[in-house]
Amino acid sequence: MAAAPVWSVDPRTGKPREQVAVEATPAEVDTAVRAAHAARGALADRAVRAALLRTAADRLEAAKDALVEVADAETALGPVRLTGELARTCYQLRAFAGIVDEGAFLDVVIDHPDATATPPVPDLRRYKVPLGVVAVYAASNFPFAFSVPGGDTASALAAGCPVVVKAHPDHPALSELVAKVLRTAAAAHGVPEGVIGLVHGFDAGVRLIGHPLVAAAGFTGSVRGGRALFDAAVARPVPIPFHGELGSLNPVVITEEAAAERAEEIGTGLAGSMTLGVGQFCVKPGLVLAPAGEVGDRLVGALTDAVSRVEAGVLLDHRMRDDFVAGVAERAKLPDVESPVTPGAGGEHTVGAGFLTVPAARLAVEGEHDLLLEECFGPVTVVARYQDDTEVTAVLSRLPGNLTATVQLSAREAAGAGVGASILAELTPLAGRVLVNGWPTGVAVAPAQHHGGPYPATTSTSTSVGGTAVERWLRPVVYQGTPEALLPAELRDDNPLGLPRRFNGGLEN
Structure with a gap:
């Protein structure tokens, strides 16, 4: 059976604009995830990640007129709103680049041995490492800020995680265009284009959450759809974190x-x-x-x-x-x-x-x-x-x-x-x-921001907006009694990367 076509539709008339793609087959979902998984090593260098994020913002801005035109044709949100949303998205990309440069998100903690403690403390060195491939489920109502180039993608890349985005059917043409821009930004820094995967179709989204190489997922959408994916994520042979934003009465x-x-x-x-x-x-x-x-x-x-x-x-x-x-x-x-x-x-x-x-x-x-x-x-x-x-x-x-x-x-x-x-x-x-004495519409992209809440607002306690969103795609690792020569550079006593850290109980900046 031939794959179903993916159409771009004008919401002002309900009429199709053009066929953009076809729904991804199981083999194509597998190919996208494996390509993203293979690109992990290219994101290991924080300097490369920061440069990629900044270049992505630059290239999105350079393509602004074409992107806003297509976005408006598919969403009817209007050029003024969409231009502002694109600016917010580029700001967010650059903000995560700054977070990557700073390095505090790695949460480096070093404790030297202390035989006088009860019980004795061995040499312990802790930091955070990326989870792996992140599945991103794009939202309908923010075709830039919560879609292919949005906060889930930006924070995952900042953490060192490649992404595979399940495009939203309300803006498939825009999703394709934005993915191409992000891939050119990756290529400019020697990062394989597979670091940004894109698939279309409901079935593709279901297969994506079940792929064994997908290590975490981010979702913005309905309670019904988000809960189904959340249940699938925890029912896997190896359950994975699912950070879903589902619904809110506010x-x-x-x-x-x-x-x-x-x-x-x-x-x-x-x-x-x-x-x-x-x-x-x-x-x-x-x-x-x-x-x-x-x-x-x-x-x-x-x-x-x-x-x-x-x-x-x-x-x-x-x-x-x-x-x-x-x-x-x-x-x-x-x-x-x-x-x-x-x-x-x-x-x-x-x-x-x-x-x-x-x-x-x-x-x-x-x-x-x-x-x-x-x-x-x-x-x-x-x-x-x-x-x-x-x-x-x-x-x-x-x-x-x-x-x-x-x-x-x-x-x-x-x-x-x-x-x-x-x-x-x-x-x-x-x-x-x-x-x-304010109104909730308008979510500032700022270090102190928290965009989340108790269920069903979200399925986790994390935020999808603000600097701490990067924490969703990391896990802590502790090295105990490891010789200095074998330690990652982030955990060495001489701090060759100049990272903020907690060293023997004191903060170092």
Whole structure:
């Protein structure tokens, strides 16, 4: 049977643009993984890895116009958004190059023998080594930053791990173009082009996670797809780490004082965050706890005005559009649910933004309204109106893990008075990033960033954004009693590579 064709589709019309490739056969998946595995040695030199990452950023920038044009044709995200995302991606590549240069991610620790300790300490030298080939499952909603050249690929290369990317079917032409750019960057530094593998097709993705030479995987996508791959990863004869970002409701709590102080500002800010990118951000605020009564009415009124002005938009593909339209319709039919601005179909190929309201008491106990506690991908949020703080606590206690959790406080509460501290204490167990008086959309690429959270937000405790993302693709190794002449250069007493390290209990930079 001939391999199925892979088509590039215009989401604005639903019509195919061109055939880009064919779905990878089992033999082709095997070839890609083996080529990546064979390229490991070429990444052993940190200087080569850093140079490769910087050259990749340079060449992506040089190809910007062509890449953005294809990305827009396949995703309808718009040139402005995509140009910014490409800039973020290049910044991220260079940031990991700097991390590789610095070397602190190797976590070098050296302890000389100490016969006086109880028990005695032998000569111990610890650092981290790359796991091996990393399978990367590209996301639909960030065709640069969470796809072929994104954070999983950049951090894996920084760790010294080749990658094989399973392309997302929503942007296959872009995936092919970007892979070619990355391979030219590799070739410029004598690294085999197989260091960046690319395969298409659902079956190829399943085979990839089961390949015996794949040592770890990174995924960004749905709960259903991510959980299936996670289960496959741990069911292998040799289980492997699976770092999946699956789904998130990203709750927001608005205190009564905050609503009274700046209802219009909060309503407008919420509208901008929940509709940004047509509501297709993984950190979109999907559940908002807002006060009932007059101050809450003012906030809902401001949100209504702002959302009503949002134009209909195109989702990434027609399957997502159909799921969104059906999902909001099902939620709107629930008892006591109202639609101040009705979300749903905005046209044949578009969707309209909107939001739903419901008494918070409906969400405080298990029942049919639990559907409102599930993520709905697209420009919609649920505003749960609470009567008192006990209802806020009851709803929060029922939420699963999230990428983010946000609280909007008054100036008095932000200064330490009132309920601010108690709400932060309730939100902290729910999310990997807790925000005060901000909005979760927008994930800065910075050393202190954490983009992850308790399940189902992610399947691990690691981050997919920020410098510490490199830790996902490393494992520690300790050498005990090893003669200096046999040690890796990273672990020698004279520190020939000038690495930051902990030496006999003290930090050295």
